[in-house]
Amino acid sequence: MCSCSCSHEGHEHDHNHGHEHHADALIPVIGVVTDIRVDTPDVKTFRVTAPEGGICFEYMPGQCAMLSIPAVGEAMFSITSSPTNREFMEFSIKKCGTLTDWLHQIEPEQELTIRGPYGNGFPVDDALAGQDLLFIAGGIGLAPLRSVINYCLHHRDRYGSIDIVYGARSSSDLVDIDELKNIWPTLENTNVHLTIDREEEGWDGHVGFVPSYVKELDFSLDKTVLLCGPPIMIKFTLASLQEMGFDKTQVYTTMELKMKCGVGKCGRCNIGSKYVCKDGPVFRCDELDELPDEY
Amino acid sequence: MSAQILTVKMENIGNLFKAIAADQKLYLPLEQAGQVQFLPYDPADDSQKVRLDVLNTVRSAKDLFFPQSENMVAFKKQGKKIDIIENREKVEAFTVFGVRACDARSFDILDRVFLSEPVDVSYAERRARGTVVTLACNEPEETCFCETFGIDAAKPDGDITTWIADGLLWWQANTNKGVKLTDKLLSVDAGLFVDSTGEAKALEEQQEKIREIISQLPLHGLSLEYFHKEELKTIFNSPKWQELSEACIGCGTCTFVCPTCQCYDIRDYDTGNGVQRYRCWDSCMYSDFVMMAHGNPRTSQVERFRQRFMHKLVYYPANNEGIFSCVGCGRCLAKCPSSMNIVKVAKTIGGEANV
Amino acid sequence: MQNADREINKEKISVAEMAKQILEQGRADRLMGWKRGEFFYDNSPAVFENLSELDDFVYDLFCGSNLSKFLVKESRKDGKIAVLLKPCDRYSFNQLVKEHRIIKDNVLPVEIDCDGMLDIDKIRALGIKGIKKITVDGDQLQIDTVYGPKTCAREDVLLMKCLTCKDRVGGDRFELVKEIEAMSSVERYEFWRSELSKCIRCNACRNVCPACTCEKCVFDNDKSGIANKANTDSFEESLYHMIRAFHVAGRCTDCGECTRVCPQNIPLHLINRKIIKDLNEFYGEYQAGEDDFSKGPLTRFDLDDVEPDIVMERGGNK
Ligand SMILES: Cc1cc2nc3c(=O)[nH]c(=O)nc-3n(C[C@H](O)[C@H](O)[C@H](O)COP(=O)(O)OP(=O)(O)OC[C@H]3O[C@@H](n4cnc5c(N)ncnc54)[C@H](O)[C@@H]3O)c2cc1C
Ligand code: SF4
Ligand code: SF4
Ligand code: SF4
Ligand code: SF4
Ligand code: FES
Numbered sequence: 001m002c003s004c005s006c007s008h009e010g011h012e013h014d015h016n017h018g019h020e021h022h023a024d025a026l027i028p029v030i031g032v033v034t035d036i037r038v039d040t041p042d043v044k045t046f047r048v049t050a051p052e053g054g055i056c057f058e059y060m061p062g063q064c065a066m067l068s069i070p071a072v073g074e075a076m077f078s079i080t081s082s083p084t085n086r087e088f089m090e091f092s093i094k095k096c097g098t099l100t101d102w103l104h105q106i107e108p109e110q111e112l113t114i115r116g117p118y119g120n121g122f123p124v125d126d127a128l129a130g131q132d133l134l135f136i137a138g139g140i141g142l143a144p145l146r147s148v149i150n151y152c153l154h155h156r157d158r159y160g161s162i163d164i165v166y167g168a169r170s171s172s173d174l175v176d177i178d179e180l181k182n183i184w185p186t187l188e189n190t191n192v193h194l195t196i197d198r199e200e201e202g203w204d205g206h207v208g209f210v211p212s213y214v215k216e217l218d219f220s221l222d223k224t225v226l227l228c229g230p231p232i233m234i235k236f237t238l239a240s241l242q243e244m245g246f247d248k249t250q251v252y253t254t255m256e257l258k259m260k261c262g263v264g265k266c267g268r269c270n271i272g273s274k275y276v277c278k279d280g281p282v283f284r285c286d287e288l289d290e291l292p293d294e295y
Numbered sequence: 296m297s298a299q300i301l302t303v304k305m306e307n308i309g310n311l312f313k314a315i316a317a318d319q320k321l322y323l324p325l326e327q328a329g330q331v332q333f334l335p336y337d338p339a340d341d342s343q344k345v346r347l348d349v350l351n352t353v354r355s356a357k358d359l360f361f362p363q364s365e366n367m368v369a370f371k372k373q374g375k376k377i378d379i380i381e382n383r384e385k386v387e388a389f390t391v392f393g394v395r396a397c398d399a400r401s402f403d404i405l406d407r408v409f410l411s412e413p414v415d416v417s418y419a420e421r422r423a424r425g426t427v428v429t430l431a432c433n434e435p436e437e438t439c440f441c442e443t444f445g446i447d448a449a450k451p452d453g454d455i456t457t458w459i460a461d462g463l464l465w466w467q468a469n470t471n472k473g474v475k476l477t478d479k480l481l482s483v484d485a486g487l488f489v490d491s492t493g494e495a496k497a498l499e500e501q502q503e504k505i506r507e508i509i510s511q512l513p514l515h516g517l518s519l520e521y522f523h524k525e526e527l528k529t530i531f532n533s534p535k536w537q538e539l540s541e542a543c544i545g546c547g548t549c550t551f552v553c554p555t556c557q558c559y560d561i562r563d564y565d566t567g568n569g570v571q572r573y574r575c576w577d578s579c580m581y582s583d584f585v586m587m588a589h590g591n592p593r594t595s596q597v598e599r600f601r602q603r604f605m606h607k608l609v610y611y612p613a614n615n616e617g618i619f620s621c622v623g624c625g626r627c628l629a630k631c632p633s634s635m636n637i638v639k640v641a642k643t644i645g646g647e648a649n650v
Numbered sequence: 651m652q653n654a655d656r657e658i659n660k661e662k663i664s665v666a667e668m669a670k671q672i673l674e675q676g677r678a679d680r681l682m683g684w685k686r687g688e689f690f691y692d693n694s695p696a697v698f699e700n701l702s703e704l705d706d707f708v709y710d711l712f713c714g715s716n717l718s719k720f721l722v723k724e725s726r727k728d729g730k731i732a733v734l735l736k737p738c739d740r741y742s743f744n745q746l747v748k749e750h751r752i753i754k755d756n757v758l759p760v761e762i763d764c765d766g767m768l769d770i771d772k773i774r775a776l777g778i779k780g781i782k783k784i785t786v787d788g789d790q791l792q793i794d795t796v797y798g799p800k801t802c803a804r805e806d807v808l809l810m811k812c813l814t815c816k817d818r819v820g821g822d823r824f825e826l827v828k829e830i831e832a833m834s835s836v837e838r839y840e841f842w843r844s845e846l847s848k849c850i851r852c853n854a855c856r857n858v859c860p861a862c863t864c865e866k867c868v869f870d871n872d873k874s875g876i877a878n879k880a881n882t883d884s885f886e887e888s889l890y891h892m893i894r895a896f897h898v899a900g901r902c903t904d905c906g907e908c909t910r911v912c913p914q915n916i917p918l919h920l921i922n923r924k925i926i927k928d929l930n931e932f933y934g935e936y937q938a939g940e941d942d943f944s945k946g947p948l949t950r951f952d953l954d955d956v957e958p959d960i961v962m963e964r965g966g967n968k
Contacts, residue, residue: 111375512796550852639688
């Protein structure tokens with residue numbers, strides 16, 4: 001482990017691999033937006049690299065980063081790219097406030113500040129290893145899962161079957177990524193199940209909410225589930241899974257609370273005695289039962 | 296550590312302050328517009344009034360290590376380019392004199408937050424450069440309940456402990472930093488202190504007196520037994536939070552005067568020719584504290600009020616071997632506009648043990 | 651027009667008895683009063699819903715807090731709430747009714763007498779520590795402490811607002827304002843610099859202020875350009891206090907709560923009193939909250955209103 005207390009704590013870290021070295025976890029580095037993709041009417045995916053190219057820091061699937069435009073705002077975002085990608089990092093960002101509005105009107109070459117990685121990430125090398133995986137995402141919830149999915153596909157032999165259930169309000173709200181349409185469905189032992197909330201012209205796929213779709217799909221109960229999306233969707237999908245016979249210990253999800261520091265000190269993101277920025281954002285659903293109902 | 300006990304006559308205490316301030320900043324409890332604050336001592340300014348009789352400053356000594364607001368980093372934006380300019384204040388060595396036992400213990404509580412990985416650099420720097428000289432409490436207030444937390448007002452922690460007894464200031468170094476400061480003072484002025492080791496009867500009597508008073512205070516024997524992590528959800532779900540929080544006006548005073556409150560905000564300020572990022576104290580009592588895109592998980596003052604006291608009495612201890620995040624300084628008792636405070640909470644929620 | 655109906659203590663029974671009768675006779679569903687504290691001086695505002703809760707009811711020398719502002723929230727709940735109003739509190743209540751912040755149909759205002767409330771901080775400032783009990787002995791207070799008995803004059807430890815109570819004669823509330831006006835600009839700057847730099851921006855003054863009931867205060871609005879949580883520089887703390895004083899101008903009833911709650915004992919009421927004094931001089935004597943219907947000096951326009959340049963004429967730029 002790196003002996004400095006820099007933000008890259010906990011990972012192999014070469015002080016000379018590019019960006020300036022900081023001793024302070026709260027001080028960001030510069031990232032350059034090299035590409036912007038429109039995914040849905042209110043979600044864009046931003047490709048970010050260090051000024052000299054490559055990723056800004058090492059991270060694991062499910063971890064997050066604080067992005068900021070100084071004087072506009074700073075907010076936490078899941079890193080949606082897989083760490084196996086050494087060229088760039090990606091963030092899928094929903095337009096919903098000061099910073100995200102601003103980011104939605106920038107153009108490539110724009111610099112921003114970035115610090116991280118924050119959070120625990122998914123247990124890709126422990127609990128998930130060797131398992132059949134069921135990914136369930138709603139809306140922007142695909143962002144953190146995409147990182148894990150690509151990570152698992154990169155290390156395909158370490159995991160069993162992979163099923164991906166993804167739903168959104170309408171077909172235009174389904175994040176328009178290449179993988180979803182052209183790559184994942186074509187891979188061996190990998191299935192993609194898409195759904196939208198309401199009937200729509202030109203859509204011949206499944207219609208219905210994610211929680212009921214999951215039930216219809218009648219998955220075998222030995223899978224490990226990774227569940228991400230809006231709080232309400234998580235709540236109902238978890239209930240569906242339990243009705244089907246899944247145990248909460250089989251289900252991992254991510255929590256979202258207001259964050260400022262990202263390192264468990266500013267006191268902002270706690271649920272009971274756990275800090276979502278440090279002890280989360282990934283929780284096993286049975287762990288959530290231990291926490292007070294305040295999220 | 297050496298048990299050497301030095302004394303200096305109270306009438307010569309000015310010489311001691313001058314000697315300490317000779318090559319570093321010295322913070323003393325000074326009077327400012329009728330209130331007492333830890334402010335930089337200026338030997339040349341004889342209008343300054345040192346108040347060693349006042350127990351607790353309104354702003355606790357945490358301000359010196361975790362200031363109410365401090366610059367973190369600056370940015371320059373030019374077109375699509377952003378430059379990061381590190382401009383955090385460089386911390387010079389300093390000493391603070393007159394810290395009470397409760398505030399001295401609050402540093403341990405903050406250390407567990409700010410010195411755990413990843414270390415908070417600016418707090419760590421201030422802790423490393425600052426020497427803490429504590430002063431025993433000859434006259435504790437009725438609001439004091441440091442004893443509940445195993446704090447001995449007659450023998451405060453700190454790099455150096457001092458007492459006032461028998462017209463003398465008694466001085467004992469506890470840590471290497473304390474010994475270093477003592478040695479430096481002696482090297483500048485060998486006659487500053489008298490070695491009173493082994494002749495500390497007056498000091499011991501004073502300590503006895505303090506402990507005697509503490510045992511007579513109204514909050515003596517306050518029990519926090521009920522507050523442990525096994526009861527987390529029961530306490531959280533107690534219906535009593537409703538009535539307890541009724542009078543709370545969400546001002547945040549309790550959090551700002553509290554020596555153990557740690558919450559902060561990070562904000563940007565457009566200076567006109569750049570952007571200054573600073574951090575400042577924040578309060579979980581404020582309505583927008585956890586406001587976010589999909590709403591506010593703490594919609595009313597009941598939840599915010601509960602958060603503050605749950606943090607002090609349950610959450611922090613759950614993460615820190617049962618240590619409470621309160622040192623019984625009594626500031627929230629004395630300063631809340633509605634007279635709500637941690638003691639009322641502890642007695643109402645943790646009822647049984649306190650009747 | 652006339653003020654909303656009031657409950658007045660005609661029979662001169664004790665306030666506790668009044669409170670009991672109101673709940674007993676069902677004249678209100680709830681009653682807002684004060685609840686006994688941990689010590690004898692730390693009473694808290696509280697809502698009582700039934701007779702057994704009234705066991706903790708208290709009305710004594712430490713009920714300085716003004717209950718009016720709580721009604722902004724309480725009057726929006728179901729049922730009728732009775733509220734105890736000291737003479738000074740009635741002004742805030744009226745003003746809040748006037749501003750439609752209190753739904754008056756849901757409130758039963760109850761006027762109670764008051765002989766002046768004590769300020770525990772003033773007692774402490776006399777160096778009296780470890781306070782256990784206080785007994786009133788004519789003009790004197792006998793104070794029982796951990797460090798033996800002490801005494802002090804009652805008048806010396808009354809709350810600031812009680813010294814110039816609108817219900818009592820005597821005391822020029824503008825005395826200190828005049829002293830400050832008489833200072834040179836340098837002295838005046840120094841005075842406020844020294845006072846205001848003690849501010850810890852805890853917001854107690856704003857949150858307690860019955861005139862500050864904005865749903866979103868400018869200082870909490872990130873988009874206002876003046877949102878801040880800390881005194882980032884010495885300019886900012888003055889900015890906060892001055893902006894606030896202007897926002898409450900003409901509506902401030904001089905209830906004295908801001909000064910009572912300030913943990914740093916900043917005499918905030920002097921800023922508001924300066925504005926009140928100016929308003930009186932410009933537009934004629936006016937007491938905000940005197941009634942719950944009339945228009946205030948700044949919300950009314952008369953052809954003979956003063957012109958802004960009066961400020962220059964009066965030497966405002968000296
Ligand atoms: C661990 C984690 C991972 C995340 N990952 C992603 C991701 O991958 N993609 C993504 O798009 N988002 C993600 N988010 C959410 C993102 O951080 C928030 O949406 C963030 O608020 C956006 O910042 P903003 O400045 O645009 O919004 P803000 O300006 O902060 O506003 C967000 C919303 O909160 C409200 N609000 C904020 N402050 C106030 C206030 N004081 N008063 C009233 N209302 C207020 C606003 O009205 C608005 O609706 C994540 C959050 C967390 C914690
Ligand atoms: S709480 Fe204890 S240490 Fe603090 S001032 Fe009171 S007696 Fe001293
Ligand atoms: S408990 Fe008291 S000091 Fe704290 S926020 Fe509430 S009213 Fe303010
Ligand atoms: S909670 Fe109150 S008594 Fe405890 S340390 Fe904080 S201010 Fe002091
Ligand atoms: S300071 Fe001004 S904006 Fe804020 S609550 Fe008071 S009147 Fe409203
Ligand atoms: S974001 Fe600061 S504690 Fe989690």
